[in-house]
Amino acid sequence: MYDLGCQLGKRFHWDHDSPVYRQGHCVIWSEIMKKLMAVLAICAVAGYVAAQTVVSGNIVGYSSSYVTNQLSMFGMNFQGLGTNGPSLTLSGLNPDPNIGFADLDTIETGLADENGVVQFTSYFYMGADIAPADAGWYESDYSTYAGNQAIPLGSSIWVQLASAQNVLVAGQVSASSVTQNFVANALTMSSSAFPVAFNPNDSSCTWSGVQDLDQIQVGVPDQNGVVQFTTYFYMGLDIAPGAAGWYESDYSTYVSSPIVPVNGGFWVLTQGTASLVQTSPIK
Numbered sequence: 001m002y003d004l005g006c007q008l009g010k011r012f013h014w015d016h017d018s019p020v021y022r023q024g025h026c027v028i029w030s031e032i033m034k035k036l037m038a039v040l041a042i043c044a045v046a047g048y049v050a051a052q053t054v055v056s057g058n059i060v061g062y063s064s065s066y067v068t069n070q071l072s073m074f075g076m077n078f079q080g081l082g083t084n085g086p087s088l089t090l091s092g093l094n095p096d097p098n099i100g101f102a103d104l105d106t107i108e109t110g111l112a113d114e115n116g117v118v119q120f121t122s123y124f125y126m127g128a129d130i131a132p133a134d135a136g137w138y139e140s141d142y143s144t145y146a147g148n149q150a151i152p153l154g155s156s157i158w159v160q161l162a163s164a165q166n167v168l169v170a171g172q173v174s175a176s177s178v179t180q181n182f183v184a185n186a187l188t189m190s191s192s193a194f195p196v197a198f199n200p201n202d203s204s205c206t207w208s209g210v211q212d213l214d215q216i217q218v219g220v221p222d223q224n225g226v227v228q229f230t231t232y233f234y235m236g237l238d239i240a241p242g243a244a245g246w247y248e249s250d251y252s253t254y255v256s257s258p259i260v261p262v263n264g265g266f267w268v269l270t271q272g273t274a275s276l277v278q279t280s281p282i283k
Helices: none
Strands: 012-014 024-031 041-043 058-067 072-075 106-112 118-126 136-139 156-160 165-172 178-182 188-191 205-208 215-221 227-235 245-247 265-269 274-278
Touching: 058 072, 072 188, 072 215, 072 265, 106 188, 156 188, 156 265, 178 188
Parallel strands: 012 227
Antiparallel strands: 024 041, 024 058, 058 165, 072 156, 106 118, 106 156, 118 136, 178 274, 188 265, 205 274, 215 227, 215 265, 227 245
16 A cells, blocks of 8 residues: 545635645555455555556455545546446445544535536435434435435545545446546536546546646645645647646646546636546556
C-alpha cells in the first residue's frame, strides 16, 4: 500500500493558490478467478498503475481515501464485477468501521440541465435509529432508499461527513478504455476512470474537441470549510508557450504531475462538445 499524497448553501470561492489534494492510498489486487474472494495476489502500486503490465481476466482492488468533515469531492475509479462492469452505487461507499457514517451525512450529485446550470440532488445517510427501513442512503424525502443510486465510473460526487475518516471503495478496474463526454458550456463532475492519480497531460489521456482556455477546476476545503478552487487551462499550439496541453493558471507552467489523487474529483468546463479517453492500465 502506498500513500498518495454537502451541505447545501456552502459558498464556493475561487482561489488559484489553494492546495490541490489530500492524502489517500490505494492497493490494486490481481485476481485470476472471476470472484472477488478468489484474490491470488496483491500488487502494491508504486506510482502509476499504467507503468505496470498486468495480465489477468479481472483486476479487482480497493481504495481507502481520507475524507475530511468538510465539503469534499470524491471520485469513482472502480466499477462492478463483470465484462462490462456495472456502476458502483452509494451503498458501495464503506465508512471506517470504528467511526461510521452519521445520521444526515450528505452526498450530492450534480448534473447540468439544458441551460448548462448544474442541478444538485442530495442524499442523506440514515442510521437504524431514524431510517424508515434499513440503515443507508435515502433521498431528500427521507423515506425513499437510495443505496442503489449509481456513481458512474469516472464521475464524482460531493460528500459532507460529520466525522473525518477513511472511506473505502472496492470493485473492478476497467480493462477497457473509458470515454467521458462533456457538454458545451456545462460544468461536469469528473474523476479519473482508473485508480491512479490523475494528470490531464498523461499519455494515457486523449482529449478531443477541447479549445483554448477550456478549464479543469479542482476544489478542496480550506480550514474554514470554504471550498477553494485551483483552475487549469487548456492551451493549444496557437497560444501555448510550449506543447499543447493543460497549464496552470499562470498560463506558462505545463502540468507535469497529478492534480488529484486516487478518488479525487474535479470539474470540467469546455466551450464546445469535447471528450476524454483514458486508456486502461491493464494489459
